[in-house]
Amino acid sequence: MTTTSLRKWIAGSSIVLGLAGFGSTALAQEAAQDQGPIRVGILHSLSGTMAISESTLKDEMLMLIDKQNEAGGLLGRQLEPVVMDPASDWSLYAEQARDMLTGDDRVDVIFGNWTSASRKAVLPVVEELDGLLFYPVQYEGEESSENIFYTGAAPNQQAIPAVDYLMSQGVERWALLGTDYVYPRTTNKILEAYLKANGVADDDIMVNYTPFGFSDWQSIVSQVKDFGSQGRKTAVVSTINGDANVPFYNELANQGISAGDIPVVAFSVGEQELTGIDTAPLVGHMAAWNYFMSVDSDANYDFIDDWVAYTGNDEAVTNDPMEAHYIGFNMWTQAVEKAGTTDVDAVKDSIIGVTVPNLSGGASTMMPNHHITKPVMIGEIQDDGQFSVVWQTPTTVAGDAWSDYLPESKNLISDWRAPLRCGKLDVESMTCEDGPGAD
Amino acid sequence: MSFTTGWKGPAPRRRLTIPMLLCLLMACGLGIGSEASAASGESQVQASKGEPQAQAKGEPRALLGALDTGSFQAKGDAAQAIAESGAEQKTRWLQALLDGRLGKERRGDRFYIVTDDSGREWPIIDAITFEDAGTGTRRTVDIFKINNELRTRIEGLLASLSLSAGNEASRLSAAQRLVGEVTADNADRVRGMRDDEESDAVRGQLDVALALYDLQQGDAEALDALRGNLDTRVRNALTPIAAGDSALAAEAQSVLDGIESKRAWYDRAQTLFFGLSAGSILVLAAIGLAITFGVMGVINMAHGELIMIGAYTTWLIQQALPGQPGLALALAIPGGFLVAGGFGVVIERTVIRFLKGRPLETLLATFGLSLVLQQLVRTVFSPLNRRVTSPEWLQGAWQINEALSLTLNRLGVLLFCLAVFAALWALMRYTRLGLEVRAVTQNRAMARAMGVRATRVDMLTFGLGAGVAGLAGVALSQLTNVGPNLGQGYIVDSFLVVVFGGVGNLWGTLVAGMSLGVINQVLQPWVGAVLAKIIVLVGVILFIQKRPQGIFAPKGRTS
Numbered sequence: 001m002t003t004t005s006l007r008k009w010i011a012g013s014s015i016v017l018g019l020a021g022f023g024s025t026a027l028a029q030e031a032a033q034d035q036g037p038i039r040v041g042i043l044h045s046l047s048g049t050m051a052i053s054e055s056t057l058k059d060e061m062l063m064l065i066d067k068q069n070e071a072g073g074l075l076g077r078q079l080e081p082v083v084m085d086p087a088s089d090w091s092l093y094a095e096q097a098r099d100m101l102t103g104d105d106r107v108d109v110i111f112g113n114w115t116s117a118s119r120k121a122v123l124p125v126v127e128e129l130d131g132l133l134f135y136p137v138q139y140e141g142e143e144s145s146e147n148i149f150y151t152g153a154a155p156n157q158q159a160i161p162a163v164d165y166l167m168s169q170g171v172e173r174w175a176l177l178g179t180d181y182v183y184p185r186t187t188n189k190i191l192e193a194y195l196k197a198n199g200v201a202d203d204d205i206m207v208n209y210t211p212f213g214f215s216d217w218q219s220i221v222s223q224v225k226d227f228g229s230q231g232r233k234t235a236v237v238s239t240i241n242g243d244a245n246v247p248f249y250n251e252l253a254n255q256g257i258s259a260g261d262i263p264v265v266a267f268s269v270g271e272q273e274l275t276g277i278d279t280a281p282l283v284g285h286m287a288a289w290n291y292f293m294s295v296d297s298d299a300n301y302d303f304i305d306d307w308v309a310y311t312g313n314d315e316a317v318t319n320d321p322m323e324a325h326y327i328g329f330n331m332w333t334q335a336v337e338k339a340g341t342t343d344v345d346a347v348k349d350s351i352i353g354v355t356v357p358n359l360s361g362g363a364s365t366m367m368p369n370h371h372i373t374k375p376v377m378i379g380e381i382q383d384d385g386q387f388s389v390v391w392q393t394p395t396t397v398a399g400d401a402w403s404d405y406l407p408e409s410k411n412l413i414s415d416w417r418a419p420l421r422c423g424k425l426d427v428e429s430m431t432c433e434d435g436p437g438a439d
Numbered sequence: 440m441s442f443t444t445g446w447k448g449p450a451p452r453r454r455l456t457i458p459m460l461l462c463l464l465m466a467c468g469l470g471i472g473s474e475a476s477a478a479s480g481e482s483q484v485q486a487s488k489g490e491p492q493a494q495a496k497g498e499p500r501a502l503l504g505a506l507d508t509g510s511f512q513a514k515g516d517a518a519q520a521i522a523e524s525g526a527e528q529k530t531r532w533l534q535a536l537l538d539g540r541l542g543k544e545r546r547g548d549r550f551y552i553v554t555d556d557s558g559r560e561w562p563i564i565d566a567i568t569f570e571d572a573g574t575g576t577r578r579t580v581d582i583f584k585i586n587n588e589l590r591t592r593i594e595g596l597l598a599s600l601s602l603s604a605g606n607e608a609s610r611l612s613a614a615q616r617l618v619g620e621v622t623a624d625n626a627d628r629v630r631g632m633r634d635d636e637e638s639d640a641v642r643g644q645l646d647v648a649l650a651l652y653d654l655q656q657g658d659a660e661a662l663d664a665l666r667g668n669l670d671t672r673v674r675n676a677l678t679p680i681a682a683g684d685s686a687l688a689a690e691a692q693s694v695l696d697g698i699e700s701k702r703a704w705y706d707r708a709q710t711l712f713f714g715l716s717a718g719s720i721l722v723l724a725a726i727g728l729a730i731t732f733g734v735m736g737v738i739n740m741a742h743g744e745l746i747m748i749g750a751y752t753t754w755l756i757q758q759a760l761p762g763q764p765g766l767a768l769a770l771a772i773p774g775g776f777l778v779a780g781g782f783g784v785v786i787e788r789t790v791i792r793f794l795k796g797r798p799l800e801t802l803l804a805t806f807g808l809s810l811v812l813q814q815l816v817r818t819v820f821s822p823l824n825r826r827v828t829s830p831e832w833l834q835g836a837w838q839i840n841e842a843l844s845l846t847l848n849r850l851g852v853l854l855f856c857l858a859v860f861a862a863l864w865a866l867m868r869y870t871r872l873g874l875e876v877r878a879v880t881q882n883r884a885m886a887r888a889m890g891v892r893a894t895r896v897d898m899l900t901f902g903l904g905a906g907v908a909g910l911a912g913v914a915l916s917q918l919t920n921v922g923p924n925l926g927q928g929y930i931v932d933s934f935l936v937v938v939f940g941g942v943g944n945l946w947g948t949l950v951a952g953m954s955l956g957v958i959n960q961v962l963q964p965w966v967g968a969v970l971a972k973i974i975v976l977v978g979v980i981l982f983i984q985k986r987p988q989g990i991f992a993p994k995g996r997t998s
Contacts, residue, residue, distance in 0.1 A: 047822070048822075049924070051822055052822070052823055169587075169588065180969055208967060208968075209967060209968070209969065210967075210968045210969070211968060211969055211972075213920075213924070213928060214968060215918060215919035215920070215928075216717055216720075216968075218713045218716065218717070218846065218849060218960075219710070219713045219960050219963050219964055220963070220964075220968070222709065222713070223964050229671035229675075230671075230675060231671070231672070231675030231676075231678075243824055243920045243922065246824070246826075246919075246920050247918065247919050247920065251846070253834075253835075254834065254835060254836055254846040254847070254848060255836060255844070255846060256835065256836060256838075256844070259587050259590075260587055260590065260591045260594075263587055277826070278826070278828065283590075284586075284587045284590055286587075294577070296577075296581075301577070301578055308559075314558065314559060315558075380586060380587065382539050383538065383539070384556050384557060388539060388582075388584045388585075389584070390511070390584060390586040390587075391586075
């Protein structure tokens with residue numbers, strides 16, 4: 001894989017050099033390309049540890065592209081998917097993104113990535129080669145790129161409303177449990193700052209990190225049980241990722257902690273993850289997302305019907321990142337139609353303000369900071385592996401790239417519209433630290 | 440509630456719109472509420488106009504109709520009304536509501552109970568007559584939702600409905616609910632209940648509940664009943680009383696100190712149990728390695744994958760015997776041993792035999808083998824984790840008292856580990872194979888001269904080590920995810936235990952595994968899982984520097 005991509009890259013760059021020498025050829029090439037299909041890159045791992053979550057997103061993108069082509073394509077041209085497999089290897093993501101964005105078979109847009117680590121690897125590549133990336137997963141924020149559109153939730157679209165909900169349910173003590181990497185650590189830092197700003201004492205917050213794939217939960221769960229039996233309502237906020245969740249929930253059930261005693265609200269557990277767990281002892285534990293498969297709307301039922309028909313699996317589940325891709329893809333097609341071209345700079349400008357229906361019956365808008373507006377929902381786990389929505393924000397919430405609760409980022413905003421064009425603008429000093437507006 | 444806006448430009452306008460929208464929503468909510476009440480009122484009017492039979496039909500309709508609201512508070516009140524009504528179906532309704540199976544026709548006014556909510560088409564019955572009503576889907580049936588608070592409330596209602604049935608277990612759970620909940624309103628009733636109560640256990644709980652109430656009224660004598668009570672609610676109730684500086688407070692403080700010190704002892708016992716249980720996993724994973732590495736000097740990097748094979752065998756046997764996880768687990772013990780042992784023999788015959796005396800090449804070859812085995816499992820079974828269900832008797836915990844409970848799956852693994860260790864020790868000590876293995880370990884050339892077929896012993900020893908790894912896999916399938924990467928997490932730990940315990944010594948492995956487990960669990964609450972592991976690793980490295988032969992030095996010559 002590495003050698004072929006390197007070879008491709010060399011071939012690609014020599015073609016670019018060659019074209020630069022013969023401007024007229026390049027123009028002819030461009031004209032020819034305008035007639036050919038529009039190329040859509042799909043950069044999701046189809047093997048390795050992330051394959052469980054990411055391979056469904058690849059299938060979903062293929063389904064959306066199929067549907068678009070059946071409806072006549074885009075700008076009168078057909079869409080052509082370009083699928084690559086970065087094999088859960090972060091550096092391979094960057095390499096394959098470079099592959100997609102160079103050469104005469106350059107893609108017009110990329111939909112991809114799951115973990116923050118892989119996004120951080122791809123970010124410099126899409127910025128350097130001026131690509132477009134739609135990133136569909138909830139993440140820790142504190143980032144804004146001119147070339148990335150974040151269709152998943154920022155912390156203020158998931159973590160903060162979830163904590164608000166638990167506070168309204170009378171929770172006073174908080175156990176923040178997470179896997180030891182960048183997303184849980186940043187999210188918990190924001191949550192700690194937010195809780196303290198709301199008058200929660202240091203003693204009432206417990207923070208604990210465990211490695212990926214951790215399974216020896218007995219003493220941590222027992223510690224949480226002890227922490228929660230001090231006579232005041234306690235909740236666990238879980239940013240535990242991946243398959244460590246299964247032994248964690250099993251240990252909760254075995255130690256007899258029910259959702260009535262100490263509810264757990266998780267930010268990384270969705271329908272897909274629950275398919276591997278017996279959910280009967282977990283009924284009532286919660287998850288915060290912007291979409292659940294059980295959401296009651298016709299758009300959602302139609303989407304599920306399409307998905308079941310496409311996969312041919314009656315038990316196929318949908319989840320939040322799938323909705324994010326659905327929204328992202330529709331936003332991109334609308335922006336391309338509005339701009340009349342797939343040119344990256346034109347689409348970047350035209351997509352801001354584009355509003356498309358989401359799957360929960362409302363609509364989502366692309367904001368100038370490249371995040372979108374979404375409703376926030378709290379779902380409780382049911383015995384059939386689905387969530388039942390028990391609370392929802394009355395309106396959609398706009399994603400905040402820079403958290404207001406961290407001292408180092410509270411004055412920062414991001415606005416990619418002209419004339420500001422800045423990803424990291426200090427509103428107090430009005431200085432731009434990152435982006436073309438900085439010059 | 441505050442929502443942050445990502446983009447600070449039009450924030451003021453947004454802040455204005457949120458309250459406006461809230462108002463609008465509340466207005467809508469009120470509208471729906473009044474509509475609903477109007478509807479139920481209408482049905483009541485109809486019922487009263489109609490014949491008596493219609494009235495009997497109309498009442499359940501109104502009771503269920505009250506559940507059709509967005510507010511969980513109102514839903515709770517409606518559930519309360521159902522519990523207090525005379526409707527015959529009320530237990531079944533509440534149970535269905537609790538299970539998330541009670542719903543209403545989306546475009547109509549019939550109420551349904553879903554009898555099986557797996558899949559996308561559900562068989563449904565009429566909630567009032569219990570007659571078959573065909574099938575429904577999420578598009579046609581609107582299930583009444585409940586949340587945690589409401590769930591607790593319904594469980595309470597159901598418990599109090601079954602209280603009249605007079606079952607001791609339900610009375611006990613009702614009495615346990617009462618601790619800390621006794622007030623002036625119900626104190627006399629509880630006292631009456633206590634006097635009528637026959638069961639000692641229930642009476643004991645009621646005594647605690649009453650003593651706590653009396654104490655809050657300033658009765659110092661009630662303290663005696665609470666002395667040494669381990670219930671956290673008692674401790675939490677005593678803490679504010681002990682904070683004052685009256686004579687009662689001093690007395691309460693002494694009771695509280697007694698409780699705390701008693702709890703501390705149970706906490707230590709619990710930590711010890713956690714440590715032994717974590718240690719038993721280490722021992723199980725390492726003991727097979729102690730045989731192959733210790734006796735044959737083979738660095739087998741594929742040991743973890745042999746564990747994984749044992750776990751997958753458990754899963755396969757369970758697939759073959761659906762609905763009988765206990766029997767499947769019992770069969771998996773010989774099954775896992777034989778399958779993993781078989782793999783071990785094949786590995787020894789095809790790879791390791793040819794690399795004798797070349798440890799570096801053995802290491803590389805077995806590492807490659809581990810990747811091959813992982814990929815094999817990914818191709819044959821898919822890269823997704825497999826779920827192995829635990830039998831009923833390995834779920835939950837053995838509650839010794841309020842402060843100490845032992846989870847049954849961990850206890851089972853601990854006992855299993857000790858049994859495997861004892862069997863292996865007896866095998867090495869008393870059988871001919873054991874004798875030959877020890878002979879080959881101590882002096883290979885001499886053993887061969889005495890007529891021991893060393894190559895056969897090598898094969899059997901490696902097979903035995905692999906089989907024991909398979910047993911570890913069977914045990915691990917009850918504790919963690921069964922997936923292609925299962926073995927990787929245990930290989931380093933296993934080597935650590937074997938080296939720490941002393942190469943080639945079974946007792947050393949047992950002592951080393953258990954002590955590392957206990958040290959790890961003692962450290963974990965203080966420094967977290969990651970740092971605890973680092974500290975243990977550094978400690979072992981320092982120990983080995985001081986004492987390279989490990990805790991127990993091997994008596995003979997290691998090959």
